[in-house]
Amino acid sequence: VAVDPEIAKIREERKRRKLEKAILKLKQFGKKPNPVEEIGIDIKLINTLDTRRREPAPINEExxxxxxxxxxxxxxxxxxxxxxxxxxxxxxxxxxxxxxxxxxxxxxxxxxxxVSSEHCGLPSIMEGPSLTPPIEGYKSPDGDYKDITKQWVQPELPLLIKKFGVGRLIKTPTFQKKLLEQRKSQEGENKKEEEPKKKTATA
Missing domain, CATH: 1.20.5 (Single alpha-helices involved in coiled-coils or other helix-helix interfaces)
Structure with a gap:
């Protein structure tokens, strides 16, 4: 079947544009390594690990x-x-x-x-704090450290609503857990507000 040269030209142009877009994406995201948290082993590789293990070759007695x-x-x-x-x-x-x-x-x-020791031996250069006796009555301050442990915090409700939608969000266990936490915190705040009122009433 003969193809119109104009149609063939348009198809070739589309293919060329798709290839250019794919090359641009590879250039943008190809050099960015994934974070360690996102790296995972494929389940298929784990299941076929025994078949991939190579046993040592048998050796004859000689x-x-x-x-x-x-x-x-x-x-x-x-x-x-x-x-x-x-x-x-x-x-x-x-x-x-x-x-x-x-x-x-x-x-x-x-x-x-x-037999005596040689005083002018090899030249030695030492850099660092000198050995001095401790200061009497000096109280050393407590050492401060910076905790860099990652905290995996649940996202807020507005973000969950935006991600899942209201209908799907109510059925998710994350929503139920977050709702219970918010209710408990609200009850605690209400109790704190009521305590000063009771004290003033008794006084």
């Missing part, structure tokens, strides 16, 4: 023995390296002790200067 041998060789090499380090440190300290003993016999003054 491969298992090979891995055990490699692990033992690695542990043995680490132990030998640690023992070598300990032996080297002990050897160095023993030689240092012998050198100091020989220096003490030759020159006691040089021995004292060698």
């Amino acid at each position: 491969e298992e023995m090979k891995r055990i041998v490699i692990l033992k060789e690695y542990a043995r090499s680490r132990v030998l390296l640690a023992n070598e380090n300990v032996r080297w440190i002990k050897d160095a300290t023993r030689r240092q002790f012998r050198a100091l003993e020989a220096l003490k016999m030759v020159s006691p003054e040089l021995y004292k200067s060698a």
